[in-house]
Amino acid sequence: MERLLTIIFVYILVENFVLHRFFGICPFLGVSRKMETAIGMSMAVVFVMTMATLVTWLLYSFVLVPYNLEYLQIVTFILVIASLVQLVETTLRKISPTLYQGLGIFLPLITTNCAIMAVALLAVREEFTFVEAVVFGLAASIGFSLALVIMAGIRERLELAEIPDVLQGPAVTLITAGILSLAFLGFGGMFTL
Amino acid sequence: MQIIYAIIALGLLGLLFGLLLSMAARIFAVKVDPRVDRVKELLPGANCGACGYAGCVNFAEAYVEGRTSANGCIPAGKETSKAIAAILGQEVTESEPVIATVFCIGDNTKAADRFIYDGIEDCAVAGRFNDGFKACRYGCLGLGNCVRACPFDAVKMGSHGLPVVDQEACTGCGLCVNACPRNLIKTLPRSDQGHLVLCSSQDRGKSVSRACSVGCIACKACIKACPQEAIEMDDKLAVIDLDKCDDCGECVAACPPGTIHPRSAVPKKLGEEKEFAENAASAG
Structure with a gap:
């Protein structure tokens, strides 16, 4: 239990996937303009990341390892994540049209989110047990959401600020991301696995 | 021998996921009116929102369901409005540019x-x-x-x-x-x-x-x-x-x-x- 809690705090705050490991920068900058889209993307990522870690861990442990096919993990994981996202999309569309409307455009985007792939690969490399791997996936996705939501909040306020011409647009966004990342460095060493 | 295992494993996995997806597509199929797509293709696609809907797709849906008229899309202009109206077999009431x-x-x-x-x-x-x-x-x-x-x-x-x-x-x-x-x-x-x-x-x-x-x-x-x-x-x-x-x-x-x-x-x-x-x- 203690180890699970540690995993949660480490991957939300200390080794935040976006701000510490720099995974998933594309959606982090792409959909953080509005709080509404940021929350939509966050929900989609939490869902897909946890599911993907669950499925890839099972596949790795019960298919790839017994047949000495560990070197195929990247190809397999790409296959799993792409199919999973597609499956979730078709299912959601039928079962919950409202949720589909909300997450709709973000789901296909997630297929190419490298953070998902990284979680799947790291869960294997860190030699987590099954429960630990799922909790790890959940924590990493919550960390991603936290970074995204904070960024969206800052950017919504930046919209109203007067920004020097040279810094407008991507420049000020990247600077903000950098400062945010520095701030999260403050959590370093607070928890260790 | 290794390579054969690899091919079989990946091939089977691919096949499995493919079957799963096609089954899901069959089970969870949602019927979309094909006219919505045709209207959407004719629209300017700027998603400007001048029609009162969130985007061009929403306008196309609303139009096919009869909630708005063909000239509801102002940027489309006269010619496009006529083409959109033709999809539902309607005439356009002309509006002045x-x-x-x-x-x-x-x-x-x-x-x-x-x-x-x-x-x-x-x-x-x-x-x-x-x-x-x-x-x-x-x-x-x-x-x-x-x-x-x-x-x-x-x-x-x-x-x-x-x-x-x-x-x-x-x-x-x-x-x-x-x-x-x-x-x-x-x-x-x-x-x-x-x-x-x-x-x-x-x-x-x-x-x-x-x-x-x-x-x-x-x-x-x-x-x-x-x-x-x-x-x-x-x-x-x-x-x-x-x-x-x-x-x-x-x-x-x-x-x-x-x-x-x-x-x-x-x-x-x-x-x-x-x-x-x-x-x-x-x-x-």
């Missing part, structure tokens, strides 16, 4: 500022702060809410702090009309015919002339000068009825501050506003 026009020519060389505003770059915010930084309570603040509202890049900020509507790019969608907190933009039928009183001030003549050198001072000289009786007073502002105006130009000569201009002289794209501003200054 319109264009956005700014009813204020008090740029920063003609209308004085009361104080230096250093706040948020937004007309609505600036206008609420002590009635705006301009001496004229009705004039354009020039902070560009209309520029940001335009999805077609047709409204641009001119060199003297007044927005200029690019007549070629403007589709008449009316988003800038709603974006202007001072209601200075109106849509008019697309034409060069007629004259306009390019002012929106409802102040008394004295306060207007103190605030702006080209504002309508409600002197009624144009009403007396107009042989067509096309001009009427709307409270303290002269308004020209475009249907009656025959472009004789008597009002232009009669107007003391030079507020009235022929529509053909209104800047039609960015760059033309400088010349217009100079002419307006010498007319006053």
Whole structure:
């Protein structure tokens, strides 16, 4: 239990996937303009990341390892994540049209989110047990959401600020991301696995 | 031997996922009206929202379900509206093409500022702060809410702090009309015919002339000068009825501050506003 809690705090705050490991920068900058889209993307990522870690861990442990096919993990994981996202999309569309409307455009985007792939690969490399791997996936996705939501909040306020011409647009966004990342460095060493 | 295992494993996994997906697609199939797609392809795809729906897809859905009409999409224009109507086998009721026009020519060389505003770059915010930084309570603040509202890049900020509507790019969608907190933009039928009183001030003549050198001072000289009786007073502002105006130009000569201009002289794209501003200054 203690180890699970540690995993949660480490991957939300200390080794935040976006701000510490720099995974998933594309959606982090792409959909953080509005709080509404940021929350939509966050929900989609939490869902897909946890599911993907669950499925890839099972596949790795019960298919790839017994047949000495560990070197195929990247190809397999790409296959799993792409199919999973597609499956979730078709299912959601039928079962919950409202949720589909909300997450709709973000789901296909997630297929190419490298953070998902990284979680799947790291869960294997860190030699987590099954429960630990799922909790790890959940924590990493919550960390991603936290970074995204904070960024969206800052950017919504930046919209109203007067920004020097040279810094407008991507420049000020990247600077903000950098400062945010520095701030999260403050959590370093607070928890260790 | 290894490679065969690899091929089998990946092949099986691929097959498994493929089957799973095709089953899911079968089980969870959602019927979409094919007409929605056809309407969507015809639409401009700017997702401007002028129709009142979130985007072109939503408009297409609403149209096929009969919640809106084919000419609900203003940027689409006449030809596209006809094509959209044809999908449902309907006729279009024709609507006249319109264009956005700014009813204020008090740029920063003609209308004085009361104080230096250093706040948020937004007309609505600036206008609420002590009635705006301009001496004229009705004039354009020039902070560009209309520029940001335009999805077609047709409204641009001119060199003297007044927005200029690019007549070629403007589709008449009316988003800038709603974006202007001072209601200075109106849509008019697309034409060069007629004259306009390019002012929106409802102040008394004295306060207007103190605030702006080209504002309508409600002197009624144009009403007396107009042989067509096309001009009427709307409270303290002269308004020209475009249907009656025959472009004789008597009002232009009669107007003391030079507020009235022929529509053909209104800047039609960015760059033309400088010349217009100079002419307006010498007319006053």
